[in-house]
Amino acid sequence: MAGNSRRRGAVRKTSKKGPTVGSGGQRRRGLEGRGPTPKAAERRPSHPAARAARRAEKAADGRGGQGRGGSRKAAKGSTEIVAGRNSVLEALRxxxxxxxxxxxxxxxxxxxxxxxxxxxxxxxxPVLETPRGELDRLTDGAVHQGLAMQVPPYDYLHPDDLLEVELPGLPLIVALDGITDPRNLGAIIRSAGAFGAHGVVVPERRSAGMTAAAWKTSAGAAARIPVALATNLTRALEGYRKAGxxxxxxxxxxDVELPGxxxxxxxxxxxVGSEGKGLSRLVAETCDQIVSIPMSSVTESLNAGIAAGVSLxxxxxxxxxLP
Incomplete structure (x- = not known):
């Protein structure tokens, strides 16, 4: 019918290039596979596994788990930020x-x-002028009063290295078992320096490390007395026994009182064991003697730092x- 050719849609539309015959392989290429799905932690940054890997990497670098006190808590072998005018000045002094x-x-x-x-x-x-926003980030929101100092990781020795320390007198080493307060660690290092010890050994786990608090409490003795890090304290003690x-x-x-x-x-x-739990079982079994400090019955125990000082x-x- 002549009139039907004028209905909408009844006229075949043609492009300027003419009608297209076939897809020319375009659809075939569109259907081709893109290969195996990439590993989540490597090429998919938004995947939960990739985010978990980044968090683990930050924790290993010592950048995670920051406290909000005057100084950020640092794991062994990591940097620490001391914040606040009084804290920074005392650390420098x-x-x-x-x-x-x-x-x-x-x-x-x-x-x-x-x-x-x-x-x-x-x-x-180095003294670096820093915008306050950047200083807030560095100190993790601590009250820095416009002043902060970065403390580098402590360079621990191996326990065997203390056997080669050249200091006058008979060899004397102090080992800590479960001392978690860095101020106790600093006090023990100070007593070790005062009474001729050749070094201090701390376990890698469940022990205080050489933080700014330990440095300050040692009153400069930490610069003279080396500190060694033991992966296994019992094994380190057995090594010292074999060395004589x-x-x-x-x-x-x-069993033995200190004066005897x-x-x-x-x-x-x-x-030196912790004030609460004392020596761990394996460490106590490794000792040649267990020594006590005679005290009045009124006092049940001494602070670990004081006990170490008295014994040394x-x-x-x-x-x-001396008499």
């Missing part, structure tokens, strides 16, 4: 090592800021032949 001193831009300077900058300059610590050392452990229920110690004139390793003093007194 007590010779805590620093890699960078951060000073906020347009800071309201006072005597503490000026002294901190002077001390850092004298010790060749006697191992004594401090415990309130010891007959091994003071021998190479010694003094093991008594050993030094006996070695010197």
């Amino acid at each position: 007590t010779q805590v090592p620093g890699s960078t001193l951060y000073v906020a831009s347009r800071i309201d300077s006072d005597d503490r800021v000026r002294e901190a900058i002077t001390l850092a300059t004298e010790r060749d610590i 050392f006697f191992v004594i452990g401090l415990d309130a229920d010891g 110690l007959a091994l003071a004139d021998q190479p010694l390793v003094v093991v 003093y008594e050993i030094a007194r006996q070695r010197a032949g």
Whole structure:
């Protein structure tokens, strides 16, 4: 019918290039496979497995798990940020090592800021002017008052390295078993330096590390007394015994009281346990003697740092032949 050719849709549309015959392989290429699905952690950044891998990598680098106190908690072998004018100034005065001193831009300077900058300059610590937003990020939101200092990772020795330390007197090593307070660690290092110890050994797990708090409490002794890191404390103690050392452990229920110690004139390793749990079972079984400090019945136990100081003093007194 002549009129039907005028209905909408009844006229065949043609392009300027003419009618297309076939797809020319375009549809075939569109249906081709794209290969195997890429591994989630490698090529798919938004996948949960990839995000978990990135978090694990940050934790391994010591960038995760930051506290909100005056200084960020740092695992062994990681950096630490000391924040706040008083904290930074005290750290610089007590010779805590620093890699960078951060000073906020347009800071309201006072005597503490000026002294901190002077001390850092004298010790060749770089002083970096930092925007407050960046300083907030570095300190993880701690109250920094415009001043912060980065403490580099401590360079631990191997326990066997303490056998080669050249210091006067009979060899004397202090080992810590379960000491988790860095201030106790610093106090023990200070006593070790005062009474002629050749080094301190800390376990890799469940133990305080050389943080800024430990450095400050040691009052500079940490710069002179080496600290070794033991993967397995019991194995390290057995190694010292094979090297000719006697191992004594401090415990309130010891078989020998400290004044009656007959091994003071021998190479010694003094093991200090935690104040609450004392020596662990394996460590106690490795000791040659368990020694107690005589005390009044009113006092049940001593702080670990004080117990170490008393014991090291008594050993030094006996070695010197004093009455």
